[in-house]
Amino acid sequence: MAQLDLEIRSLRKRYGGFTAVDDVSLQVGQGQFVCLLGPSGCGKTTTLRCIAGLEEPDDGEILIGGRQVTHDPPWQRDIAMMFQDFALFPHMSIARQVGFGLEMLKRPKAEIRKRVAEVLAAFEIGGLAERRPASLSGGQRQRVALARAMITEPRILLLDEPIGALDYSLRETVMLELKQVQRRSGISFIWVTHDQNEAFSLGDLVVVMNHARIEQQGTPQEILQRPRTPFVAGFVQGNNVFRGRYTAAGAGHARVGAYLLPAGGPPPAEGAEASFSIRAELLRFNPPADWPNRLAARCLTVEYFGSIRRYILQGPDGALLKLDQFGAEPATIGVGEETVLGWRAADAVLHA
Amino acid sequence: MSTIPLRSPRAYLLALPAAAWMLTAVVAPTLLILWVSFWGGRAFSTASPLTTQNYERFLSNATYLQLVLDSLKQAALLMLLCGVLGYCIAYFLSMKLRNPRWRTALLLAFIIPFWTSALIRAIAWVPFLGVNGVINQALLWLGLADQPVEVFLYSRTGISMAQLSLYTLMASGPVMYMLAQIPPALREAAMTLKAPPLVVFWRVVFPLTLPGVVIGQVLVFLNVMADFATVATIGGNKIALLANLVLNFYEGSQIRAAAVVAVLLMLCMLAGVAAALRVVDIRRLGA
């Protein structure tokens, strides 16, 4: 088996009575792009800081490149980090700043100068070498921060909301560039974000966290299509979540409330509270007669996003539902109209 | 839009009383000292002829020149001591002390004496330093000395000890302010770039607090140069520095000589401030 770049074993971190990270385990193979996704306060940043060595975990182990580093300080770990506001040193020129890591590794001066010039050129910021951070734009600062972190070619680059400080219009280009930089360098990226668009478009592996724990980890497709918990289903966009009593229905099927669905995984106890989700694009207006799941609803509003059209509907029990159609198709119903919608049993996903 | 619009002419009206007050009470007197220092003759009159004789007389006196040198030396010593001690205290209070309650308590403990009279605080050193003073009694009791040491009261050592307690916080305060301005992420960034703590301090923290260090040094310098009360209280009449000379000449009705010393004192201070401004731009501190 190939060497893992990073392995975390049941990591725990408490602040007084508050548990910030609880039993988090994670394996990152070589050159992987991992996104830690979750709402603020979910423990993703604390996890990242434990990997960096900026926080000391109370329990658990961290291995970087197979080496035990749980209690090593940051300067003895094979990592680099990009901070939320970039944390550029205001008193150093860009060249000095970018060369700082090599200077700390006590490389010869001539080599540092050469490498800095190369890296600045590679990131297209060669012209800024003698400038101070205060005179740079947000995009330029981001490049400097990245150059500074990557020049020592660490095994892992940790990124704490690295594009959160950028203008919205810049983000997409920067994301694409970062993804390419990551592929070319072969360095593993651990990227912390609360923005699911970032996580799903960048990550090879997405780790969804909530209340100090990992809710689910997997590829973007796995997480979007098969949310494992009601939290994940609710947190990622485009899911309708239903709750009800669980009853077995035979032939690999089950019911939650009145709705039929596949009985995946270890089944909950008969009669217990359970939940499942169905993606908005899998709902249909006026479903074929053989679809088992259907309900009456009234259209509250229609949102048009170009590629999709989203209907917000209200079911008979007052719950809100969303239904997506391709934006290119004409609108099916209008605001205020009553309709029936339904879905196939196989498309629903039972939560653990 | 606010209760006072930008560039409102009413601002001049609001600023005028304070400006007039400061011009009358600070600027005019200072310029007057400069003028009087060039007055010839004996009468206190604006009609006095201008001359450089007052300066020549002062500068040809070796005792006085030695006094200028002594004052500068005293200031340099205090700048060094207060600077180092003040920096350590600022660093401990803002970086090492994590518990906010303890920090507030310690800060208060430092600031409270600052609110009390400097004169009283100088006097408080007298029972400490005398031949029968607390320090000597402690030394005898501990067996560190077999007879009272006389170097404390009426000596430069005693003056320096009292001034150290009076002025260290002036060196500490601006550094504390600058330390609080440094985002923790900067130190963390340096650590993740493989810098061990000492290097983080020298390459990141210290350079960023440099403006605070310089301001503190200026404050200590100005205060030591102008301090006559501590010198008079603890030095008795045996020791005088430049500031005491102004008072002595004034009380001896040698107005012109007092003005000359005052001008020299001002020049020393201006040179000190100018040197400091070369290192940091004070106006940038607020930004």
Added chain:
Amino acid sequence: MHWKTRQRLVTWALGTLTIGFLLYQWLPILTLAVLSFSGPTGGTTFPMNGVSLHWYRELWAASFIGDFKPPLWRSFLLALACSGVTCVLSVASAQAMRARFAGHNAFFFLLLLGLMAPGLLVGFGFALLARLLGMEPAWNTTAFIVHVSWTLPFGFLTMLAVFNRFDVKLEEAALTLGANRFVAFRRITLPIVLPGVIGAALFGFSLSYDEFARSMFTTGPDNTLPLAVLAQLDQQLTPELYAIGTATTLTSLLVILLTTTVLWLSRRRAAAR
């Protein structure tokens, strides 16, 4: 050595230094306070020869040393006047700074000058000016003018800091609700910056009350309290001086404590409402 051990050692060393200096700063003041309660046969140093209020009684009766009560009264009045003027002028000048009028930088430095200029020089210079203008120096004229030039910059900087943190949108809200500028200032701005104003007043009072370098040249025959202390010190250091030092230090601490408590309580009550 392990890096954590080294870190801990540095912390301990710095902590010891800090606590050590704190003691160094406080011990003389505490010693002064303790010695002020020494017995009738006690001197200006240990041993105390008993504990008594003897020196406070002596101070009040003024049997041996000069009477401190009139200078105390003068110092109090002078400080009160300085406090009032500082309040008004510092609010006015900080409000003026908000308009960023042409020359506001020069104005700022002019006020800063009052902070940087040593009292010795300001006092001496103003004494010369007064003599030139034929003014007789007195505690309630010349000394008052010079004192305010010392207390005003502190009040000004306090108010400047307060206005920096002040949210202009609150005033804008008042103005859009139909208040004119004067009403908006009085009803919205002033109540919000009030703690700062009180801070400026406290600065004004205590700085003037303790001031002696400026007073020295500008007070004339009727002394203020610090000058009376200095004059007595010039003759002889007596335990009465300890008593007066202790009494004034305690008084000013009490005033600060009282003001901050009242401020804190009123803010808490406002928050609870």
